[in-house]
Amino acid sequence: MKRNPKWKRSAVSVIASVTMTFSLAFAPGVASAFAAPSNAQANDVPAWAIDDGQDASSKLTAQASLPTTYDLRSDDLVTSVKLQNPWQNCWAFGGIAAAETSVLSSYGSTYTSSGLDLSEKHLTWFSLHPVTEAVDSTQVGEGLHLFSDADTAAYDAGGLPIYITTLFSQGVGPLPESAFPFQGAEKIATDEYYEAHPDVLAADTKSQLELLAASREMTYDEFMQAQSASTGKTVDELFEFYVNSMLEKSKVDRTYSKYDDWTIPETNNEGQSNRLLTSGFLLKNGNIMPDYWTNYETRTTLNESAQTAIKQELLNGRGVSLVYHADQSGTYTMSDGVHGSMYNQYTSDILNPTHAVCIVGWDDSYSKDNFKTAAPGDGAWIVKNSWGSTADATADGFNRNEYGLLNDEGEYTGYFYLSYYDKTVVQAETMEFSTNLASSDGFYTMQYDYMPAVRGFYDTPDSSSVVSSANVFEEVDPTVLKSVSTRTSQENMRVTFAVYLLNDNAQNPTDGELVARTSTNFLYAGFHRIDLDQTVTIPAGTKFSVVATSSRLDDSGQRIYNASANKGLSKQTAQEQKAPAWCQAVVNKGESYLYADGAWQDWSDYLEATSAEIDGAPVDNFSIKAYAEAAPVDSTTEMYRLYNPNGGEHFYTASEVERDGLVDLGWQYEGVGWTAPISSTIPVYRLYNPNGGDHHYTMSEEEMTGLVKLGWNYEGVGWYSDPEEGTPLYRQYNPNATSGAHNYTTSKEENDSLIALGWQAEGIGWYGLKATS
Template identity: 25%
Template sequence: MRKYLINRFGVVMALILLFMHLPFVPTQASESVDFIFAEQYQDGQGVFSKRRYVDANGNEVDLTGGYSHAILSYSAHEEELPSSYDSRDYGYVTSVKSQGNSANCWAFSTISALESDSIIKGIDSVETADYSEAHLAWFNGKSFTENEEDPTYGDGYNYESPFLEGGSWEITAVTLSRGSGLAEESEYPFYPYNLSAMGNYNEADRYNTSAGVTIESAQGFSDTTEIKHWIIDHGSITAGIYYDDGFLNSETYAHYTTASGLMNHQITIVGWDDNYSVDNFYSTNAPEGNGAWLCKNSWTEHWGNDGYFWVSYYDASLDYFAGFTTREADYYKNYTYNGVVWNSAYSRKTATQLANVFTASGNELLSAISTYTIMENVNVKATIYKNLRSNYYTPTEGTKAATLEMTLEKQGYHTIYLDEEIALNPGEIFSVVLELSHDSGSINIPVEYNGQTDMKYACKDKQSFINLNAAYENWQDAQFYDMQNVYIQAFTKCNHQYETSVSQSTCISQGSEVTACVQCGDVESEILLPIGEHRFSKWSHYIYDEETGRNVSTRSCDFCGEVHSKSIGANKIMLEDFLEMIFSRIEKAIRLWFMIT
């Protein structure tokens, strides 16, 4: 009995000592979460899709924190802008395309904006920038991957006819940020009047980034002055409109409508003219003042003014402005669990934390992270943890490697570059933790949630974590709140492991000494070696040449085939004669030996 009491006492003391050495972290009881759901809805012809948010009772909710209609909303620095501007004058706009019978105006508008930004940045040129709308539209509508090893497996939808489906800039941003494109038009051409000739691409085509360009950001805008500055800096911006021939002056191709809240088409704005006369619009349907946007359409260069038309500043339907930026597709790995756009959000009155945990696949350098916001001016504190233990329960059970703080001014998709790259080893577990807050006190977070739409989501244990109140340490797996993955990505570069290999020169080719990465194949250096010498085979047996009357032996170079020959004697030497002579001499030698002995 005494021994039993001593053992119990020892266990209790051990537990006390253990807790004395643990850091004190305040905790909070688990809370329930009220979801707000995102809906895709289409107007008019159903070729353009817009997102709105509703609560559990179906009431529309504004989660954007200031994102509103852009028309006649001006900010400071208006005087810095020219009264007119046209990105085409600077070679920033690619040629007008044709969407034909498809519903993919959103893809053409987005691609055009991405091409313009890549041209301005010098990643591409106006002569060569031509990215595939067909690839984007197909994998946007076929977001559900068949590859069970893909970390996004289980997310998405599988539309029967992606080329007849509408889209939005938010959906497009997720498709591209996942790594699905941008691909070259030459590989996946768009056939505007033969839609069946496109699509049915292989799963291996999903992550084709042959254009060498990928998305960096996609941001919503609500201010006319900011839109103009964006066009100057990035070449163009996308927008939605309710187009109708009845609102278009077919002589000047000037469009104006008083119908607000409706959209059925997406276009690309490439310029403006503050003095574009009201007289260019129908007199019976004229805007209240001068000024119009110069818009690129996707109905061939034979429509409108060489494929362009004007939309009044006062057009009540013009809305849903979005700007895109690009970067080179030079990442080694894109770590993400998100295969499709969010369909839900949750709201908090306090700062909240999100995290994704990933496992490095090789020797890598973590260089950037990304996330999505549905509000303007979101305060972000990003923390990277590495060397998480294998049986982690929270995303902070590792070594803090970096912390960044910033404010994301616009709603949308954002790439955040680290101040210093973080080295990761093969199999190392690391996490990206985001603390999000808003000066208003309320923060709205986009998440994956099954149940409200035809979008499906999948999440595995210990991938995504949520801490509803950042003031407390109360991490829960996202699935605890019936959520799936949160929207956090990580981008790495290859941490090159170089080795040198040598290929020998021959008489017909130069050898080389190549130092290349064994992981990604990047070539650090290549030295060409001098041309080498012949490598001859052994001399052949002598063969009697009837023409020369001599016995000839030859050999040839293994590389170039050059033949060398030599000859002896003027008498015919046959192999049989040669062997008979040898055997005869051996026989005489044996007889002589026996005679002596």
């Protein structure tokens, strides 16, 4: 079905079969839609903000006791080390490394079995280019703008972890490396280009020598004269030596030439947007870790909550992207032939961050005395860098560099230890993904916020009265709303989402019918998406709103409300700071609304009235998004059954993309399990156990709620049961299994066989449609 958007709507297309299911790890207290409000709230809280669930804790605590050391590589959850050369987009490599690990752990997969490899090139290019007409006609120009006109400026502009979650939250990426490989259009290697262009080789050699001279506080001529005096060679002889050395190194440690065409066209050969693509992984949470230091200015005391949070995220199977100052002068780093090249760092000075990496583990017992200057205490992060290795280099020399700790085979691994106490560490972030929108027909992300929060969040004033934010959307064709999202600016916040179908000529975002409401806790600041636990169909041509009410408890137990939006870097400020890019926000009337002091106000009017307070910084629309699929035409859907031979779990899905992705990862496809109705009054809830690594399915809202309270993650409605009870799905439980403990089957023979083997019969799980000839 071709869709003609009224104001914007380009489908995000699923282009690859490398998909896995992910889960929401920190979502305790998911409230049922329209749960009865508590008396304390019913009298003074608007209908859209009513919530009788449980508030988030006021303190970050570990879910379980933390071991003294852990390394994600021990569980085969870390992909190969890459080499970012010839560009300076370390932030993309660190972020993709974190994303790859998070994706692998989401469904019990491993790097060995999957070979997962995601694209840094696609992430870099579209993070640093603004929205175009083809993407969203109402927000043209929003996002990051580079000052440089060079075609490759995006790859050398640097970046922040927030760029990553900003793009991924739009429903874009991450994509497989094979779709957008880290190379130019002609796939020319640097050594091949140098041999064909000796003048470029000479110029690049001189540039490297100038950098080396500057690091020694010398001019190029001074450096060359000093080298001439110490070696007895003429300057010309020395330069020829350096040129030949650079060429030979490029043949050993190979990269693709920066002089190739690295641009990504707006559309592909089929006219499809190259931006609006995904491999099926959709960002669920972009978690901003707590401040690393209790005092950012002095950085003398570590924030215990930050340490706990990072370690907990690693234990949950998530890589942690980290920003710090990478010392390349040898002042703060250790290198020798035993441990490898640059195998640890402790920086005692407060320096600006220059590099982004991925933390994959920690060791509390790593001695403070191992560092060049003793650190204040023991302990170090195990860090995956993007400066290549010999252990993970390709057979033809790509990704190769003699860097990092040595392994037992004497190979450079590309990893190093970073002291807990390194004073340049300032920012950490993690990601979670799911594939519940991985429909072969794609999905739609309705949104107005494409600008990254380069300068953090703009927060409205705290209030003890309800403050809410809302976005209003309109769709031409019938649509099924599946998920909603927001960004929280602080830790330990609780958000109530409400969906309204608006009346004609509605005066505000709640002038209509309340059709869905749900609440959840968010442990960390950042981007958060939740799946609706009921079907919400948006009729053709209907305006609807998503309202978000965010609150937290202060030290006295008082509920505090506020709203927040992304804050960017103005063009003038970026020029003054000599930043490579500046931010543009596009805020039109009728898009975002703020509820404060008992009334709704258009967000564009609010921003105009507070322009002096904002001090010229661009502030975007509210980061409230709606994720939807086209309303189904068929009334039934086939449910696919798969089996994981490693974990013993049976898995069930209606998604062909999810099915094919799991098969690619080593799961066994067992055919169609049953046929389910597209919709009914009886949902079957899907849950995930982040500790056991398996799924559970139930018609019981009580069982679903109970499992969520025990730490299971609610993943929304998996499918629907047949009210006519046509075909029973028998449910069995294996009391001896730690994963894959439940099985569901339409076969009475399979049910009885498992019972005879010691499984416990648990009755009927749900019903499929009656089979027809």
